[in-house]
Amino acid sequence: MNRITHNWAEHIAFAAAHTHFPRTVAELQGTVRTATRLRPIGARHSFNDIADTPGGIVSLRALERRIEIDTASRTVTVDAGITYAQLCPVLDRAGWALFNLGSIPDFTIVGAVATATHGSGNTNRNLAASVAALEFVDATGALVRLARGDADFDGAVVGLGALGIVTTLTLDLVPRFEVRQNVYHGLDFERVVGAFDALMGSAYSVSLFTHWNGVRVDQAWLKGLADAPPPPAEFFGGRAAPAESSPVMGRDPAGTTGQLGVVGPWYDRLTHARIGAIPEIGYEYQSEYFVARHHAGAAMRAIHAIETQLHPALVVAEIRTIAADDLWLSVNYGEDSVGFHFSWLRDWAAVQPALAALEAALAPFAPRPHWGKLFLLPPEAFLPRYPRLADFRALARRHDPSGKFRNAFLDRNVFGA
Incomplete structure (x- = not known):
């Protein structure tokens, strides 16, 4: 198998000298025992240096499927x-x-x-x-x-x-279970903000796509259970899409999961992209920030106020909701959340000032950045949002006292080294 050299967007060149492709767990155990520095890697769909290491990278793609x-x-x-x-x-x-x-x-x-x-x-x-x-x-x-x-x-x-x-x-x-997906275009921003919880709870899964371009939210994608009541013709000021849509308005929708209310299996509706539709190399950057859901309306207004500073770098933004959990380093630990996701042009000179403006706008709402995506926030700005951080650090040190699995990203953003 080939050596893994870059992340999916190919803007991070891994420093690892070796890539290991163990075929069995026993082989993996042997690799771990002899390594001094090691990091796991999956599909390379990360946008920061979380997977990087000067030692070896481990991919488990060669394991027998189970x-x-x-x-x-x-x-x-x-x-x-x-x-x-x-x-x-x-x-x-x-x-x-x-x-x-x-x-x-x-x-x-x-x-x-x-x-x-x-x-x-x-x-x-x-x-x-x-x-x-x-x-x-x-x-x-x-x-x-x-x-x-x-x-x-x-x-x-x-x-x-x-x-x-x-x-x-x-x-x-x-x-x-089966799901039908319906898309609406041109929702009224004020109506969306004013009834955010009701809108996002109107189907099993709801995503909003927007370019943060004024008084309209570009699209709502409603993924409803097949036996739920049919969706309305009008939705928060938006109208039903006349044809299948891409998350980016005006682009070819080829590769998106089925829409127009056609019922299909859960795995071909809950995702936005069909199996195999994503290219081998990604020509974009991504960022995402999570705030408590009760701040959703205020956070949307804050982003709206700086939207022109995002436009030079923005491809599309998505808004989703996620229920709380008890996992110590989860970005949704302890609170129902709203996630603000941004796909950016692959142009760091344009993205960096957009991120700075965005993080400043969201600062009053104590955002948690997605661990695998781009952010500028210093660790002191978000680590206090993880009440079990000290417990996680202790747990990691028990299983990895020498720091074999640590790297610059973890030292900087988790362990405070």
């Missing part, structure tokens, strides 16, 4: 190299589903879990919350298993790769 469904416990155990795209159709054929998905199905489940990546829905928690158990290889090469209810479990799930290399995940299942 999909073990336990109907009694309603769980599935999978290997840590598997993607949602590989797992979801298998679950669906067996009559099962995951409760939610992110916008893209082609990234690894373990990468999404480790960084608290999410979908949307007022009552839907992030993807890490579906983990019922996990196994990882710690710095000694030992295999550690933790399950929901164990003392350290809530600290280990969103682990940022700091405890070791995860080898398996056990995920909660629900019976398979």
Whole structure:
């Protein structure tokens, strides 16, 4: 297999001298025992240096695929190299589903879990919350298993790769379900802000897409259960889209999941992109910030006030809601959240001032940045938002006392080194 040299957007060149592709857990354990510095990597869909290391990178793509469904416990155990795209159709054929998905199905489940990546829905928690158990290889090469209810479990799930290399995940299942997706264009900004909770709770999963361009929110994507009442013709001042849409207004919608109210399986509606639609190289940067959901309206007005400072760099923005969880380093720890996501042009000279303006606008709402995306915030601005940070640091040091799995990103943003 090829050496992994860059992240997905190819703006970060990894310093790692070696890329390891173990084919078995035993082989991985041997690699860990002899390494001095090591970082795991999934689908490379990160936009900062969270995966970088001067030592070795470990990819688990060569592990044998493992999909073990336990109907009694309603769980599935999978290997840590598997993607949602590989797992979801298998679950669906067996009559099962995951409760939610992110916008893209082609990234690894373990990468999404480790960084608290999410979908949307007022009552839907992030993807890490579906983990019922996990196994990882710690710095000694030992295999550690933790399950929901164990003392350290809530600290280990969103682990940022700091405890070791995860080898398996056990995920909660629900019976398979079907979803219809309806898109609306041109929502009234004031109506959206004024009834934000009602709007975002109007379907199983709701996303707003916008360019922050005045009195309109460009689009609402409603992903409703197939047996829910049909959506209205008018929605918060917006009208039903006459044809399938891209998240970026005016672009070709090829590769997006089915719309126009056509019912389809959960895994081909909850994501925005179809399986296999994302290119091998991403020509964009991404950032995302999370604030308490009760601040949603005020935060939207704050972004609206500086929108012209975003326009030189902005491709599109998305707004989603996520329910609270108890995972120590989750960006949704302890509070229902709203996530403000931004896709940027691949132009750092334009993106940097836009990020500075955006972070200043959101500062009154104590934002937490997404662990795997671009941000400028210094750690002292967001680490106090994690009440269990000291416990996480202690947990990481127990499993990795020499810092084998640490890197510059973790030293800077988690351990305060």
